[in-house]
Amino acid sequence: MIRVVNLHKSFGHLHVLRGVNFSVAPSEVVCVIGPSGSGKSTLLRCINQLEKADSGHIYIDNEELTHPKTDINKIRQQVGMVFQLFNLFPHKTTLENITLAPIKIKGVDKAAAEELAMELLRKVGLTDKAHVYPNKLSGGQKQRVAIARALAMQPKVMLFDEPTSALDPEMVGEVLAVMQDLAVEGMTMVVVTHEMGFAREVGDRVVFMDEGVIMEEGTPEEIFNNPRNPRTRSFLSKVL
Amino acid sequence: MPGLELFGLGFLDSITSQYGYRVVTNNIGYFLGGAWYTVFITAISLAIGMVLGLFAGLGKLTSNKFLYYLSTAYIDFFRGTPLFVQIFLLYFGVLPMIYDNDPVSSAIIALGLNSGAYIGEIVRAGIQAVDVGQMEAARSLGMNHRQAMTYVILPQAFKIVIPPLINEFIALLKDSSLVSAISVAELMHRGDLVFANTYQAWVFGAVAVIYFIMTKTISVIGDHVERRLATD
Numbered sequence: 001m002i003r004v005v006n007l008h009k010s011f012g013h014l015h016v017l018r019g020v021n022f023s024v025a026p027s028e029v030v031c032v033i034g035p036s037g038s039g040k041s042t043l044l045r046c047i048n049q050l051e052k053a054d055s056g057h058i059y060i061d062n063e064e065l066t067h068p069k070t071d072i073n074k075i076r077q078q079v080g081m082v083f084q085l086f087n088l089f090p091h092k093t094t095l096e097n098i099t100l101a102p103i104k105i106k107g108v109d110k111a112a113a114e115e116l117a118m119e120l121l122r123k124v125g126l127t128d129k130a131h132v133y134p135n136k137l138s139g140g141q142k143q144r145v146a147i148a149r150a151l152a153m154q155p156k157v158m159l160f161d162e163p164t165s166a167l168d169p170e171m172v173g174e175v176l177a178v179m180q181d182l183a184v185e186g187m188t189m190v191v192v193t194h195e196m197g198f199a200r201e202v203g204d205r206v207v208f209m210d211e212g213v214i215m216e217e218g219t220p221e222e223i224f225n226n227p228r229n230p231r232t233r234s235f236l237s238k239v240l
Numbered sequence: 241m242p243g244l245e246l247f248g249l250g251f252l253d254s255i256t257s258q259y260g261y262r263v264v265t266n267n268i269g270y271f272l273g274g275a276w277y278t279v280f281i282t283a284i285s286l287a288i289g290m291v292l293g294l295f296a297g298l299g300k301l302t303s304n305k306f307l308y309y310l311s312t313a314y315i316d317f318f319r320g321t322p323l324f325v326q327i328f329l330l331y332f333g334v335l336p337m338i339y340d341n342d343p344v345s346s347a348i349i350a351l352g353l354n355s356g357a358y359i360g361e362i363v364r365a366g367i368q369a370v371d372v373g374q375m376e377a378a379r380s381l382g383m384n385h386r387q388a389m390t391y392v393i394l395p396q397a398f399k400i401v402i403p404p405l406i407n408e409f410i411a412l413l414k415d416s417s418l419v420s421a422i423s424v425a426e427l428m429h430r431g432d433l434v435f436a437n438t439y440q441a442w443v444f445g446a447v448a449v450i451y452f453i454m455t456k457t458i459s460v461i462g463d464h465v466e467r468r469l470a471t472d
Contacts, residue, residue: 050379073383079380087376087377089392149381
């Protein structure tokens with residue numbers, strides 16, 4: 001589904017990604033963990049080209065994103081992204097946040113887009129918030145709307161960039177529950193997260209990144225119970 | 241003047257020789273005609289300024305080097321030199337080379353170009369004040385740059401720019417008095433003419449009051465728009 005080959009990315013003198021090779025199978029849930037500054041978020045942002053990689057190749061469904069002729073807007077319609085800070089559109093209601101892209105980009109008619117939006121709101125448990133503006137929502141609610149907004153484009157893959165890091169602790173659960181439902185439904189997901197419990201329970205595979213490379217990857221059991229790399233061991237000993 | 245004594249304002253006669261205030265009452269229709277002229281010139285200049293300003297503001301944010309330098313040069317020149325000088329330069333120097341220019345169209349062009357520069361800076365600042373995450377969220381949904389600007393960034397920037405834009409409207413309306421110098425028969429010019437014939441400073445009091453009524457109207461409308469656009 002996703003294949004990343006020898007990806008490099010620098011910000012000025014900071015070499016953030018130093019040759020990342022990575023792939024995700026359809027319906028797989030991959031959790032990316034690692035210390036701050038290890039390049040996890042950058043990797044995720046490169047996958048939908050919010051950051052342009054310096055070198056290397058990224059393929060989604062065998063289409064090369066990094067090829068200059070690729071229409072990135074078309075690809076992005078199939079790749080949903082959920083941000084740490086939600087990034088809801090403050091001038092639009094919940095419903096409008098969700099229907100904006102389907103109506104304006106896909107050309108879905110308004111009634112059909114709203115029907116789908118209401119269905120998605122039911123899924124994330126927020127039908128009663130359809131007509132309020134984002135500033136009336138709690139952090140957890142905002143993130144659930146953001147997930148519904150990404151799903152409204154009916155993506156093949158969902159990318160989550162630390163989706164619970166900006167939330168009050170009591171709101172983390174509601175967002176993770178929505179993500180778990182998605183995983184159960186068979187959505188292909190890449191989740192950059194600090195929620196080790198989620199990675200262990202929901203992840204099919206866990207990837208540990210440090211210093212711009214993937215240090216170790218494996219099933220949650222392998223990574224959490226039997227880490228082979230000393231860096232993984234030392235990281236996990238600090239966060240678990 | 242029996243009318244004023246009736247209202248207990250007879251003392252005004254003693255502090256203004258020759259019943260000076262009468263110059264106002266006698267010419268009020270003439271002044272209001274000038275005020276209408278002022279509104280007309282300001283409105284058209286503003287429309288020009290808004291269009292120029294939108295392009296200049298976007299030009300300062302584009303990665304296209306040519307458009308960036310063009311916008312920067314435009315804004316720098318019109319913000320960096322006095323409007324009064326610009327009016328004369330355009331009326332006597334530049335515009336006669338282009339067409340058989342008259343005072344009114346020259347005034348509108350000068351005011352439009354000048355306000356466009358200020359509005360350009362307002363637009364640039366407004367767009368930059370929208371969180372970068374908004375652009376990223378829009379792009380991640382598959383919008384191209386133009387769609388993201390149209391549906392996500394500009395509507396939010398619009399709300400941010402309303403207060404400084406109202407400021408600019410008011411400044412432009414007041415600055416339009418400068419075109420009296422090239423004999424456009426707007427409010428200030430008519431005040432000047434009446435003063436030259438009467439030497440009654442009352443004229444300028446009346447002119448000031450009329451300007452104030454116009455600017456106050458703009459700010460009241462601006463407050464109203466701001467409140468209407470608030471999402472909470």
